[in-house]
Amino acid sequence: MSFILGFSFIMLLALFTIILWLVSKKLPKEFALSTIIFMMVGDAILVGIWYYGLLEVAESVKHFKLGISGAFCFSALGRSIYFLTQNEKI
8 A cells, every 4th residue: 555655646746747848838948958957856845745744654664665766767757758759749
């Protein structure tokens, strides 16, 4: 159960990715790389809130951490594939 609790973090990461994508569309071309900084800082803040907020609920801390890391792996894979295919259309 702790793994699922940690892996459910992927929903929050997906929502954050959509918000970043919308913000990056509004920024001028000169600030294109600033979204990477926003993504790194935002991911760090979100994972800190998720980890320390649900640590007391998790039964096994090891499985909880594995779930969070799995969510980051799948999120990074999805982000890279999505943005790669978006750049090919331009």
